[in-house]
Amino acid sequence: xxxxxxxxxxxxxxxxxxxxxxxxxxxxxxxxxxxxxxxxxxxxxxxxxxxxxxxxxxxxxxxxxxxxxxxxxxxxxxxxxxxxxxxxxxxxxxxxxxxxxxxxxxxxxxxx
Amino acid sequence: xxxxxxxxxxxxxxxxxxxxxxxxxxxxxxxxxxxxxxxxxxxxxxxxxxxxxxxxxxxxxxxxxxxxxxxxxxxxxxxxxxxxxxxxxxxxxxxxxxxxxxxxxxxxxxxxx
Numbered sequence: 001x002x003x004x005x006x007x008x009x010x011x012x013x014x015x016x017x018x019x020x021x022x023x024x025x026x027x028x029x030x031x032x033x034x035x036x037x038x039x040x041x042x043x044x045x046x047x048x049x050x051x052x053x054x055x056x057x058x059x060x061x062x063x064x065x066x067x068x069x070x071x072x073x074x075x076x077x078x079x080x081x082x083x084x085x086x087x088x089x090x091x092x093x094x095x096x097x098x099x100x101x102x103x104x105x106x107x108x109x110x111x112x
Numbered sequence: 113x114x115x116x117x118x119x120x121x122x123x124x125x126x127x128x129x130x131x132x133x134x135x136x137x138x139x140x141x142x143x144x145x146x147x148x149x150x151x152x153x154x155x156x157x158x159x160x161x162x163x164x165x166x167x168x169x170x171x172x173x174x175x176x177x178x179x180x181x182x183x184x185x186x187x188x189x190x191x192x193x194x195x196x197x198x199x200x201x202x203x204x205x206x207x208x209x210x211x212x213x214x215x216x217x218x219x220x221x222x223x224x225x
Contacts, residue, residue, distance in 0.1 A: 008152070034213070043116075043202050043216030044155075089154070091214075098143045098162055098206060099170070100214060104154035 002027045006090060006103040013080055013110055021075040021106045023090035033066055033073050036089040038105065044089055048075075080110045115139065118203050118217035125197075125224050133188045133220045135203030144186040145204040145214065148172060155202065161186055190222065197224045 005024045013019050023033070032051045036044035050057045050066045050073065057064050063076040077084050087105040094101040116137040125131045137144065143162045147155040157170030161180040175194025180186050186205075190197045200221050204214040 032212075041200075041219070041221075043204070043219050044214075045216070046213045049212060094157075099145075099157060099160060101157075102147075102155040104152065 002092075002094070002101065004028075004090060004092060004101060004103040006088075006106045008104060008106070010107040010109055013108070015081060015110055015112050017080055019077040019080045019084065019108055019110070021088050021108065023073040023075065023103055025071050025092055028071070028092055029068075030092045032093065033064075034091045034100065035062075035064055035073075035075050036091060036102075038087045038089060040087075044102075047088075077108070080108075082110050082112060084108060085110050116203060116205055116215055116217035118201075118220050121218065121220060123220055123222045125222070127224055128192045129224075130189055130191050131197075131222065131224075133190065133201055133203075133222070135186045135188065135217060136184055137186075137203075137205045137215070137217075138184060139205055139215060140183070141205035141207055141215070142183070143206045144180070145206075146170075146176070146178065146186070146188045147202045147204065149200045149202060149219075158188065158201075190224075197222060 003026045034049045035047045038044040048064045050064045061078045065074045087107045089105040091100040091102045119134045145160040146158040156172050158176050159178040161167035177189045202219045203217040206214045
C-alpha cells in the first residue's frame with residue numbers, strides 16, 4: 001500500500017542554522033509533491049510544490065528537492081528563525097482524482 | 113478577502129447527537145475537502161467534492177455525511193454512528209480537478225462527551 005513517512009520526532013535546531021526535514025514515500029509514482037506548514041490549532045498553509053521533472057525548487061529561505069529514484073523529498077529552511085517553529089507536512093497526490101495524502105508531519109523547534 | 117471559513121472554532125456535543133460543521137469558501141474553487149486530524153495521525157480524508165451536487169467518500173467516511181448544494185458551501189455532519197467523533201476537523205478547497213495547493217480553513221475542534 002502507499003505510504004508516506006516523515007520523522008515523527010521533533011527536530012530541534014539553533015537559530016541561524018539550516019533545518020532539513022525528510023519525506024520518504026513508497027508505492028507511489030507522484031507527478032508532484034507538496035509541502036505545508038501547520039501551526040498549533042490552525043489549518044495547514046501551502047508552501048511549495050515540486051514536480052517530478054524538477055530536482056530542486058526555492059522560495060526565499062526555503063528549498064525543496066525531489067529525488068524520484070530514492071523516493072524522497074528534502075525540505076530545507078536556511079538561516080532558521082524562531083518564527084519557523086511549526087509542524088511541516090508533505091503531501092502526495094492520491095490516485096487520479098483531486099486528492100492528496102498527507103504525511104504525519106515533523107515538528108520543527110528553532111531556539112535562540 | 114478571499115478564503116475559507118469554518119464555524120464554530122470550538123463545538124461541544126453530547127454523545128448520540130448529530131452535529132453539522134460549516135465550511136464556506138469565496139475562492140471560486142470547484143473542489144472541496146473534509147479532513148480529520150488526530151494527534152500523531154496526520155490528516156485523514158473524510159469526504160471530497162469536485163463539483164456541485166457530487167461528492168465521494170474518502171478514507172474514513174463511516175459515520176459522516178456531506179452535501180454540496182452550492183459551490184461555496186460544503187457542510188459536514190458528524191452523526192451518532194461515528195464512534196470516535198472528538199477531533200480537529202479541517203475543510204480545504206482547491207482548483208478543479210488538480211490538487212495543486214489546497215487552501216485550508218482554520219478548523220473546528222469538536223468535543224463529544
